[in-house]
Amino acid sequence: DIQMTQSPSSLSASLGGKVTITCKASQDINKYIAWYQHKPGKGPRLLIHYTSTLQPGIPSRFSGSGSGRDYSFSISNLEPEDIATYYCLQYDNLLTFGSGTKLEIK
Amino acid sequence: EVQLQQSGAELVKPGASVKLSCTASGFNIKDTYMHWVKQRPEQGLEWIGRIDPANGNTKYDPKFQGKATITADTSSNTAYLQLSSLTSEDTAVYYCARGTYFDVWGAGTTVTVSS
Numbered sequence: 001d002i003q004m005t006q007s008p009s010s011l012s013a014s015l016g017g018k019v020t021i022t023c024k025a026s027q028d029i030n031k032y033i034a035w036y037q038h039k040p041g042k043g044p045r046l047l048i049h050y051t052s053t054l055q056p057g058i059p060s061r062f063s064g065s066g067s068g069r070d071y072s073f074s075i076s077n078l079e080p081e082d083i084a085t086y087y088c089l090q091y092d093n094l095l096t097f098g099s100g101t102k103l104e105i106k
Numbered sequence: 107e108v109q110l111q112q113s114g115a116e117l118v119k120p121g122a123s124v125k126l127s128c129t130a131s132g133f134n135i136k137d138t139y140m141h142w143v144k145q146r147p148e149q150g151l152e153w154i155g156r157i158d159p160a161n162g163n164t165k166y167d168p169k170f171q172g173k174a175t176i177t178a179d180t181s182s183n184t185a186y187l188q189l190s191s192l193t194s195e196d197t198a199v200y201y202c203a204r205g206t207y208f209d210v211w212g213a214g215t216t217v218t219v220s221s
Contacts, residue, residue: 001168034207036151043110043201043211044151055209087151091207094165095141095153 002026002090006098014106018076021101023088025069032092035064035073037084038100044087048073080105108132110202110212117218118192125188126215128202135159135178140185141208142176143201154200157185192219 003026013019023033031051036044046055048064051071061076075082083105088098113127128140142154155166159178166174173196175188189196197219204210 032207036208038151041213043203043213044208045211046207046209049207049209089151089153089207094167095156097143097151097153100150 002029002093002096004088004090004096004098006088006101008101009099010102010104012104012106013078015078015080017078018074019078019103020072020074021086021088023066023071023073023090023098025071025090027093028068029071029090029092031067032090033064033066033071034089034091035062036087036089037082038087039084075103078105108210110204110210112200112202112212112215115216115218117220119221120193120219122192123188123190124192124217125186126200126202126217127184127186128212129182129184130204131183133204134180135183135185135204136180138205140176140178141203142174142185142187143203143208144170144198145201145214146195146198151201154187159185189217192217194219 005024034049035047038044052064064073086101111129118124136159139156141156144152154170154174157164157176157178178185199214201214202212
């Protein structure tokens, strides 16, 4: 089974700032990683798939990059509505979520 | 509009089984995979398994083998998740989601296991 190590588990940043979350896979996942935003009481929302492909309607201040085992996800120009928990998901071999990152705004 | 409508909250007794539904609108489930995901209180997301409704083939995370059974009814465009021998560890929100990388999600069904 592929393990996904996501960090940090939580972070706090200022409005207008930038944050970066990383996910490290236990083996090469061939860029098959997606990123989700999850707010309480709702289903998660797909932001990015295949490492860096933005879903339609998702602002360009969300971005992803990486290859092999190492991947990152960034949000720039932080807005109040970005408060949420963010997850990575590898879908190269079955599916495995990262443990999540809770984002708070200072 | 593409959406997934999940069944209502369930309160079930330990040892019982429960069957959750996820009805699709705006697309045909035969054209995609349908998945189920678990989120325990204050915990992260766990992939349970998926079904290919076109042929009924299923795959599960090994952790859920024997606990979860995923089925689909293409005539009603609905996927199902049955959970058996319920314990407190099964108290969670269960989500259905579509496709290879979950581009559409349901709002979740809360299952509470309590006597």
